[in-house]
Amino acid sequence: xxxxxxxxxxxxxxxxxxxxxxxxxxxxxxxxxxxxxxxxxxxxxxxxxxxxxxxxxxxxxxxxxxxxxxxxxxxxxxxxxxxxxxxxxxxxxxxxxxxxxxxxxxxxxxxxxxxxxxxxxxxxxxxxxxxxxxxxxxxxxxxxxxxxxxxxxxxxxxxxxxxxxxxxxxxxxxxxxxxxxxxxxxxxxxxxxxxxxxxxxxxxxxxxxxxxxxxxxxxxxxxxxxxxxxxxxxxxxxxxxxxxxxxxxxxxxxxxxxxxxxxxxxxxxxxxxxxxxxxxxxxxxxxxxxxxxxxxxxxxxxxxxx
Amino acid sequence: xxxxxxxxxxxxxxxxxxxxxxxxxxxxxxxxxxxxxxxxxxxxxxxxxxxxxxxxxxxxxxxxxxxxxxxxxxxxxxxxxxxxxxxxxxxxxxxxxxxxxxxxxxxxxxxxxxxxxxxxxxxxxxxxxxxxxxxxxxxxxxxxxxxxxxxxxxxxxxxxxxxxxxxxxxxxxxxxxxxxxxxxxxxxxxxxxxxxxxxxxxxxxxxxxxxxxxxxxxxxxxxxxxxxxxxxxxxxxxxxxxxxxxxxxxxxxxxxxxxxxxxxxxxxxxxxxxxxxxxxxxxxxxxxxxxxxxxxxxxxxxxxxx
Numbered sequence: 224x225x226x227x228x229x230x231x232x233x234x235x236x237x238x239x240x241x242x243x244x245x246x247x248x249x250x251x252x253x254x255x256x257x258x259x260x261x262x263x264x265x266x267x268x269x270x271x272x273x274x275x276x277x278x279x280x281x282x283x284x285x286x287x288x289x290x291x292x293x294x295x296x297x298x299x300x301x302x303x304x305x306x307x308x309x310x311x312x313x314x315x316x317x318x319x320x321x322x323x324x325x326x327x328x329x330x331x332x333x334x335x336x337x338x339x340x341x342x343x344x345x346x347x348x349x350x351x352x353x354x355x356x357x358x359x360x361x362x363x364x365x366x367x368x369x370x371x372x373x374x375x376x377x378x379x380x381x382x383x384x385x386x387x388x389x390x391x392x393x394x395x396x397x398x399x400x401x402x403x404x405x406x407x408x409x410x411x412x413x414x415x416x417x418x419x420x421x422x423x424x425x426x427x428x429x430x431x432x433x434x435x436x437x438x439x440x441x442x443x444x445x446x447x448x449x450x451x452x453x454x455x456x457x458x459x460x461x462x463x464x465x466x467x468x469x470x471x472x473x474x475x476x477x478x479x480x481x482x483x484x485x486x487x488x489x490x491x492x493x494x495x496x497x498x499x500x501x502x503x504x505x506x507x508x509x510x511x512x513x514x515x516x517x518x519x520x521x522x523x524x525x526x527x528x529x
Numbered sequence: 530x531x532x533x534x535x536x537x538x539x540x541x542x543x544x545x546x547x548x549x550x551x552x553x554x555x556x557x558x559x560x561x562x563x564x565x566x567x568x569x570x571x572x573x574x575x576x577x578x579x580x581x582x583x584x585x586x587x588x589x590x591x592x593x594x595x596x597x598x599x600x601x602x603x604x605x606x607x608x609x610x611x612x613x614x615x616x617x618x619x620x621x622x623x624x625x626x627x628x629x630x631x632x633x634x635x636x637x638x639x640x641x642x643x644x645x646x647x648x649x650x651x652x653x654x655x656x657x658x659x660x661x662x663x664x665x666x667x668x669x670x671x672x673x674x675x676x677x678x679x680x681x682x683x684x685x686x687x688x689x690x691x692x693x694x695x696x697x698x699x700x701x702x703x704x705x706x707x708x709x710x711x712x713x714x715x716x717x718x719x720x721x722x723x724x725x726x727x728x729x730x731x732x733x734x735x736x737x738x739x740x741x742x743x744x745x746x747x748x749x750x751x752x753x754x755x756x757x758x759x760x761x762x763x764x765x766x767x768x769x770x771x772x773x774x775x776x777x778x779x780x781x782x783x784x785x786x787x788x789x790x791x792x793x794x795x796x797x798x799x800x801x802x803x804x805x806x807x808x809x810x811x812x813x814x815x816x817x818x819x820x821x822x823x824x825x826x827x828x829x830x831x832x833x834x835x
Contacts, residue, residue: 262834310710331828404616407751427732429748440825442735442746445713469834476829483828506835519746520826522789523782528775529567 224362225337226352226468228255228459229329229354230344231301232293235497238306238317241450247497248279250301251367253426254454257501258461258488260286262511263469265461266335268292269353272300272323281393283502311452321359331357340468342460343387345369348379363473365422365464367456385417388473391460393424407433413452420478422463424456424489434480437475441482442519444490444512451496457488458501462488462509462521464501487512503513530668531643532774534561535574535635535660536650536763537607538599540581541803544612544623547756553803554585556607557650557673560760563807564767564794566592567815569775571767572641574598574660578606578629580590589808598638602629637663644775648766649693651675654685662694669779671695671728671770672760679706691723694779697766699730713739725820726784728769730762738788743781747788748825750796750818757802761795764807767814768794793818 228251228338235249257267266285271277273295280290297320307314329350336359343351343366351366364387371397372380380400384390390413398404401412410421410433423431427449463485470477487509495501534557541555558649562571570593575585579601586596605628613620635656642665649672651658657672670693678686679702686695696719704710707718716727716739729737733749733755769791773779793815800806 312710326771374545385778404618405753405755407753411753425734429729429746431751433751438751438825439827440735440748440751442748442826445737445739445744445746447711447713447717449711471829476831479828480831505715510833517828519744522785523747525776527787527816529816 224263224339224468224471225264226259226263226265226340226342226464227268227331227335227338227358228252228259228342228344228461228464229351230255230342230346231324231484232267232269232271232275232434233301233324234452236302236304237451237453237481237496239311239451240307240309241470242496244496246302248276249303249454249497252455254457254492254501255342255344255461255464255497256288257283257286257498258458258492259465260288261488261501261504261506262462262465262484263287264289265465266292266338267333268329268331270296270323272296272298275300292330292335294330296326298323305453307452311449314452329354329357339363340464341365342464343367343383344457345372348372348376348383351383352379352386355383357444363388363467365391365460367391367460368396368400369398370396381416384413389420389422390418391422391424391463393426393456397421397423406431407438416427422482424459426452430459430486434475434476439479439482441486441516444486444516445519446490446494449493452493453497455492459485459489460487460490483516484509484514486516530568530570530645530772530777532565532646532648532679533572533574533637533641533644533664534558534565534648534650534767534770535657536648536652537630538573539580539607539609539630540576541759542608542610543757543802545617545757546615547612548730548802550802552608554582555609555700555760555803557763560763560798560804560807561648561650561767562594563589563592563804564764564798565771567595567794567807567810567812568768568771568790569593570595571610571771572598572644574635574637574641575656576600576602576629576633578602578604581606587822598636598641600636604629606617611759612738617755620758635663645669646770649669649673649761651678653679654682654689657689658685661689667695669773670699671766672742673697673766674702674706676702676705687722687769690719693724695726695728696724697728697730697769699732699762701747703727703729712737713744720814728788730765732758732761736765736788738784739794741779745785745788747792747822750792750822751825752796752800755799758799759803761798764798765795768792789819789822790815792822
């Protein structure tokens with residue numbers, strides 16, 4: 224099965240109480256593919272400027288990341304600069320320079336059109352629709368979005384929702400999109416727009432999978448040391464999609480297991496700056512954390528009291 | 530096995546976006562015992578003024594709540610008035626009148642001293658220590674506290690922590706007590722003060738059980754309609770303690786199951802105003818929700834990928 228992601232490829236400058244980085248590899252497609260490639264090969268569609276450290280992407284290609292869908296355009300790469308609060312609970316964007324990303328028009332190489340598992344990262348919903356029109360027979364389409372598009376491109380976003388299988392957003396995005404502060408009602412509202420499933424990421428509180436008749440909850444892994452929350456949600460998405468693409472199944476049980484693989488990837492992502500932690504782990508590490516997740520919510524059966 | 534709670538018995542006036550109540554039965558010992566009595570008899574120690582609607586307590590006695598440890602003192606009952614925000618995420622205390630509660634000196638009837646499961650609700654830690662000195666051979670002692678005592682009575686609180694089995698608090702209290710914003714490090718800090726276990730309640734995000742080598746997480750039940758969050762934490766405590774008292778076991782598996790019973794009680798508590806919802810349910814309802822909790826985090830086993 225093949226997995227395709229379209230999203231941002233950025234250079235991040237991040238300040239946390241524990242240190243800082245400058246122009247480090249970042250962006251949703253990078254976090255997604257570095258995490259996902261632990262489970263299966265990932266094809267990436269994106270754009271970088273002529274100042275991007277291509278050798279770093281080349282290095283990551285050895286993990287099974289196919290960058291042949293990444294265009295190098297004339298101009299500056301997408302740069303994001305942000306600062307986290309002392310407790311990492313909030314962050315302030317200090318600077319966003321879109322550069323070549325502002326004129327991004329995703330074009331899929333022919334070899335990518337047959338991809339079956341498609342993740343439409345957080346870009347203009349019109350471009351997300353454009354990507355969909357380029358894939359031939361997707362088995363599962365999952366999309367992300369953000370407040371900017373909810374406010375500015377709602378009609379296109381609703382058109383997209385009618386054509387995807389899963390919407391994966393964080394809780395504030397689900398609330399803003401639905402106009403409902405209750406996260407479960409917000410999830411139901413989104414289901415009525417088309418997706419069969421909604422995944423709502425809640426940061427340090429885990430993630431919810433809302434389906435028409437069932438809800439699943441995976442907690443965040445208990446971490447005593449979190450260094451950099453950047454990219455956790457994209458690493459979650461990468462683990463989620465790559466688990467499904469590897470196993471080829473999109474049944475209820477598989478989707479729940481994919482949530483746990485996603486949460487495991489997200490938990491690794493935050494333990495060091497940027498993609499460093501995800502680069503340093505193996506599939507065995509991921510499996511070990513997946514087992515630890517099971518213990519985290521496991522309740523031994525007992526006879527009913529009544 | 531017998532279960533004892535000491536705590537507040539109040540008259541609450543609550544404003545939510547969905548309605549309001551005036552001088553309704555409330556207080557930690559009331560929520561605790563109305564929830565707990567679904568599973569086993571509860572003995573209550575507390576104080577009310579001579580204006581308290583005693584006939585309402587008499588009605589609740591039929592559930593198996595023994596109020597013989599409640600003193601009726603000369604003066605006004607404890608009254609609390611609060612208002613919730615539109616999304617129930619925050620609340621403002623409009624008025625607190627301690628009345629006879631300000632001079633509360635818990636005195637256990639002789640028949641209460643043999644109680645084996647003891648819940649020390651949120652009162653002055655010196656009084657909590659005084660209750661402990663009146664019980665003969667407790668099997669499990671769990672205590673609650675709040676920011677007021679953390680700030681004003683820290684030495685007595687630390688003395689108490691060295692003598693209890695479990696501290697059960699909400700996340701902001703755990704952070705304030707430990708001086709650490711990371712909830713898992715905060716939990717470890719508390720374990721070092723004496724308790725073998727810490728339960729950290731996180732409202733709509735569920736509750737954590739932190740033990741020296743394991744952590745357990747129970748989510749909050751997915752509710753599309755929440756009417757009044759008041760008393761959810763005390764109902765959780767009542768379900769948790771009453772499950773353990775009913776089964777008589779305090780092993781790891783039992784404690785995890787007790788967390789689920791607690792979460793089930795908390796979820797019912799918020800579905801109507803005050804104690805109304807807890808009064809209207811049966812043990813069968815609780816068992817049904819406990820089963821639903823299992824499905825909420827259940828992941829079918831699959832072969833490891835590596």
